[in-house]
Amino acid sequence: MSKLKKKPIIIGIGELLWDLLPTGKKAGGAPINFAYHASHMGAESYAISAVGKDLLGDVIMEEIDKIKIGHVIERVNFPTGTVLVELKEGIPNYTIIENVAWDHIPMTMQIEELAKKADAICFGTLAQRSERSRKTIQSVLSFAPEEVYRIFDINIRQNFYSKAIILESLRMCNVFKINEEELILLKELFNKQQSNENDVCNWFVKEFHLKFMILTAGSDYSKIFASETFSHIKTPKVKVVDTVGAGDAFTGVFISSILNGKPLFEAHQEAVERAAFICTKSGAWVTE
Numbered sequence: 394m395s396k397l398k399k400k401p402i403i404i405g406i407g408e409l410l411w412d413l414l415p416t417g418k419k420a421g422g423a424p425i426n427f428a429y430h431a432s433h434m435g436a437e438s439y440a441i442s443a444v445g446k447d448l449l450g451d452v453i454m455e456e457i458d459k460i461k462i463g464h465v466i467e468r469v470n471f472p473t474g475t476v477l478v479e480l481k482e483g484i485p486n487y488t489i490i491e492n493v494a495w496d497h498i499p500m501t502m503q504i505e506e507l508a509k510k511a512d513a514i515c516f517g518t519l520a521q522r523s524e525r526s527r528k529t530i531q532s533v534l535s536f537a538p539e540e541v542y543r544i545f546d547i548n549i550r551q552n553f554y555s556k557a558i559i560l561e562s563l564r565m566c567n568v569f570k571i572n573e574e575e576l577i578l579l580k581e582l583f584n585k586q587q588s589n590e591n592d593v594c595n596w597f598v599k600e601f602h603l604k605f606m607i608l609t610a611g612s613d614y615s616k617i618f619a620s621e622t623f624s625h626i627k628t629p630k631v632k633v634v635d636t637v638g639a640g641d642a643f644t645g646v647f648i649s650s651i652l653n654g655k656p657l658f659e660a661h662q663e664a665v666e667r668a669a670f671i672c673t674k675s676g677a678w679v680t681e
Contacts (some may be wrong), residue, residue, distance in 0.1 A: 491522075646668075
């Protein structure tokens with residue numbers, strides 16, 4: 394008989410950076426945000442990334458230690474990542490600096506061993522803009538057990554994506570997370586402009602053999618599609634400070650709840666509530 398794990402092991406791999414907000418700098422990065430919020434649901438969470446051998450790298454490592462998640466973060470000879478975040482009515486617009494530390498995430502034996510124990514791994518397109526980090530992400534997924542939740546949170550930013558990378562990622566994942574703006578882009582990429590929202594999402598579920606397809610539509614609603622079930626929840630109205638990290642909070646809480654045995658609707662409800670709460674705070678990491 395296999396020994397039951399006390400906590401699910403969840404990994405976020407990709408960008409770790411400073412969001413330079415109008416109110417000051419906040420540590421973040423979508424996959425790391427995912428891991429952080431999963432830890433709030435009792436998961437054993439790990440961040441895999443790279444930062445520079447610089448002051449910003451020193452400080453972000455201190456921030457990672459404060460939020461008390463596990464990590465395999467290499468110090469490399471590139472500057473720590475930064476993103477200029479401009480807010481318009483709480484909605485962020487990003488200017489992402491290129492050729493930074495998280496573009497050069499090395500594959501290590503420690504990362505390989507961690508991947509072999511994982512219950513869920515979250516990745517996106519942004520850290521795959523560089524060949525080095527893309528290969529590391531692919532290696533991590535290749536070492537993970539077959540039954541692992543492989544969450545592709547597409548997280549399209551600027552021009553840092555391609556149809557080839559999206560297709561390759563879809564073939565590696567079994568959970569796909571997008572927002573309503575990304576859905577418009579995907580409908581064009583996959584020649585589905587004439588199809589309605591639900592039909593397109595169900596097509597992705599069938600075409601790529603997904604366990605879940607997650608669609609978030611900001612302040613309106615979110616939907617989760619599976620092969621034999623569906624959930625739709627309206628977004629609660631809150632006083633928005635900014636929406637940075639809200640989608641990552643949603644995904645981290647949803648996957649953790651599913652791993653903890655919650656039914657789809659209950660896991661969805663917990664995800665909605667956490668994402669709404671994050672919108673009432675500044676930045677992606679909220680200490681409570």
